[in-house]
Amino acid sequence: MLAPSSRNLRGASAMRREGSPFQGLGTVFVKELSDNISSVRMLVLELLILLTALAALYGAIDSLRQTTAEDPFLLLRLFTLAHEPLPSFVAILGFLIPLMAIGLGFDSVNSEHSRRTLSRILAQPIYRDALLMGKFLAGLTTLAVNLAALWLMVIGLGLIFLGVPPGGDEIARSLVFLVIAIFYAGVWLAMAMLLSILFRSPATAALVALGVWLFLTVLWPMLAPAFAQVIAPPDMRYTALGLDSPDTALWTQFLLRISPNELFGEAMQAILSPQTRTLGAVFLEQLRGAVMGAPLPLSESVMIAWPQTVGLIAGTIVLFVAGYVVFQRQEVRA
């Protein structure tokens, strides 16, 4: 079976296939969505996120009420404020969104194999494209619905406990947060689905996915600086002054950004902390004329977060396409 992209490229070739690759997409989407939403697994993950998020929000609200300053971005503080020992709401999401996405995706294709439903479904008048795309979109929609619910919860709790109506800029920023969070979830969902295509056993796929998740969120932040020091050894002149060498710092940041976790964290920092002027190393000309601590307009913040956002979107697409290519070439029989 030929992928539709190559079909379009070589429209005149003899292997051109007929019919729409999207036939049946809606049916698969609705069925998978209802499976996702009604599954016990999803319920447990939702409860986990809800409880930890509530705890983080409670901590943030608590400290905000004590310090109630004339902060123009009170609502955004709810997302970013960490109250020891709890991390901030955004940090918790950065940690748990992957878990939720992996929970949705790790057995999406290989369970069809092991249940022996795959050949029966593909014997219906649909292309494989529709099955994979339907599953991915259903997963992404499930995650989006959950994230939107969490977003509403934050706004609602903010209104109730802080009593300050959020401004338009704050709502806009939190909506950008929602969109970036959905793509962050998309990266992990696409990765989990790729693994569910590569490995016939759901247990293997789940273990590998969790391994990648732990590696990128926990181990990589520790390993990246070490690798950076190997690639660009620290300059004696800087270390003597107790400073980081610029080359080492740049390499560290470059390596860290391989992890979608880092990209999500940086984008969130730019969007939810309006005074963020740059992510990573600051150059002198960037500070020229700047009023330190003054908030940037939303459009400027989005510009700062843009590369990270594009990185997340690109990661989602690349991983999905990889899974798609493998799935198209896979044999149907068990």
Add this chain to the structure above:
Amino acid sequence: MSDMQTNAAASPAGAVIVADSLTKRYGKAVAVDNISFALRKGEVFGLLGPNGAGKTTTILMLLGLTDISAGKVSVLGFDPARAPLKVKQRVGYLPDSVGFYDYLTAVENLAYTAKLMGLSLAERTQRIGDALLRVRLADVAHKRVATYSRGMRQRLGLAEILVKQAEIAILDEPTSGLDPQATLEFLQLIAELKAAGTTVMLSSHLLDQVQRVCDRVALFQAGRIVMMGTVAELAVQVLGAGFVVEVEAEGIGIARRLSTISGVTSVETVAADRFRMTAERDVRADAASAVVAVNGALRKLSVDEPSLEAIYARTFQPKSPGGVRDAA
């Protein structure tokens, strides 16, 4: 049991499936090697052979579910590699040990595939109800499939083909793993499909079933079709004769007389009054008149229909000697 259609070669004009030098290679290994066959509309065609002989691969190529390495296939006039949706819209497929979503009921499972077929809600409800009634699952229609036995799952798979109102039903090992009662019920359903005008292609390694329902069979061995035709034709080819008629009669010169009947290839004298003849056709009537003609007393006359079991055993014998003339 099988009705003996003797014209061996199907005319491609009335054929619903035509495969022409079909080949499937996995790397260097050849799974299906240059096979050609044609299915007539309304017949039951059996693919027969040991596991790994290429039956399932052939089926997947017919449905466009796996690439064709070489050769041509046409299913209902469409090329499954290029127009798989049109083929799959009109061909029903029951995979080897079919699976369902266990947490859904039979009706929900069928509704999902019926939606994929593009049926409207009213049509779905109507067809699913009818199909479940026909495969005798109507009373458990709203139970979760997790509670179904193997035989019930197979019948549910057949119900899916009925919902599709498929012109061709392709069944891969439909009765393997079923108990005798369930097997019998399933064969009955296949017969009903045939009666309704559906062309059926089924693969199996269970011989007596194939013999019971198939009009024609193709014997697969290592990716090749080594033989194709009705069971009777194969019997003549492989065993040298199709029928074994046993005669128990007293009289003089019966053996000599019997051997003169046309179509009889050999007569063996088992006991003084018992003779075993092998013949290309059912020669009981001629045998009776032969016995009567020599004033013999006929006590018993029986016929063994040609058995696929014997044909199969003979064909797949490891390195059988070339001569297959000796009978029974």
